[in-house]
Amino acid sequence: MPELPEVESLRRSLLPHVIDQEIVQVEVKLSKLVSGRGTKRHVDESKPVEFMQNLVGKKIATITRRAKNLIIELEDDSAILVHLKMTGQLVFKPKLDSKQTKSHLIFGGHPIQETELHLPHKHTYVIFELTNGTLFYNDVRQFGYLLYFANKNEIVDSGHFDDLGFEPFAEDFTFQAFNEKLVKKTGNLKKVFLDQTVVVGLGNIYADEVCFRAGVKPTRTVKSLKPEEIKKLYEAIKHIIPLAVDLGGSSVANYLLADGSRGNYAREHKVYNRGGKECYTCGSILEKVQQAGRTTVFCAHCQK
Numbered sequence: 001m002p003e004l005p006e007v008e009s010l011r012r013s014l015l016p017h018v019i020d021q022e023i024v025q026v027e028v029k030l031s032k033l034v035s036g037r038g039t040k041r042h043v044d045e046s047k048p049v050e051f052m053q054n055l056v057g058k059k060i061a062t063i064t065r066r067a068k069n070l071i072i073e074l075e076d077d078s079a080i081l082v083h084l085k086m087t088g089q090l091v092f093k094p095k096l097d098s099k100q101t102k103s104h105l106i107f108g109g110h111p112i113q114e115t116e117l118h119l120p121h122k123h124t125y126v127i128f129e130l131t132n133g134t135l136f137y138n139d140v141r142q143f144g145y146l147l148y149f150a151n152k153n154e155i156v157d158s159g160h161f162d163d164l165g166f167e168p169f170a171e172d173f174t175f176q177a178f179n180e181k182l183v184k185k186t187g188n189l190k191k192v193f194l195d196q197t198v199v200v201g202l203g204n205i206y207a208d209e210v211c212f213r214a215g216v217k218p219t220r221t222v223k224s225l226k227p228e229e230i231k232k233l234y235e236a237i238k239h240i241i242p243l244a245v246d247l248g249g250s251s252v253a254n255y256l257l258a259d260g261s262r263g264n265y266a267r268e269h270k271v272y273n274r275g276g277k278e279c280y281t282c283g284s285i286l287e288k289v290q291q292a293g294r295t296t297v298f299c300a301h302c303q304k
Ligand SMILES: [Zn+2]
Pocket: 279, 280, 281, 282, 283, 284, 299, 300, 301, 302, 303
């Protein structure tokens, strides 16, 4: 599943290709994906036509992001909310100009296989024809969704962003604000980071990396944290998330960037996926435990 840095990298890569482009045609091959969210969503067979009619003729103004939701904003203030969930991919294929013989794909999300380079393929469910190329939505497991909103403010009213914590890049994510929200939580640090209610963007990889950098065990209860430890956690988030975005996220998350390259943040991982190996800092063997159904790795020597 892509984490926030991967989704943000995809947004940044797609943006220059689709901005100001008109949606010329839309084809939806699976009603479920535009009917709602969740595995038990009600499938509305009239939605694909409605989705298409709402979009054709409009220009894409920009793409924004809230947590792992991409918001394709249109010139009339309507919007498409896209969530890739487990295996969603967005692939942009530019139109060839007269000098080119081969088109360069711009993609991100679940990694693309050699056999899937010819688009559309059997897992392509939504196709947007734009003035300058085609945007494909592929999703092997079909957990993702693309929802139309007549006004982008309705996305907030619809509850899609309820209970989401601070954006790590936002100005309102100050130490005071983080501290205030964190100390009200119960449970261990890893669980609180994973549930996204304090700050978004810390999935399994980055939660472990942040705790390592801060020198705090992810198994600690929030209530046991000292003020200086909370400060170190805050500083670690402010350091790691922007760095991960700049490096294009982590390829170990089964994720490719919009330009087809692999994320370079995987090289920076200090603890994630390294259980049983030596700590780069002190040489101790890194410990591996299960927390909230996920594997947590930490150094019992470097982290208190
Ligand atoms: Zn160590």
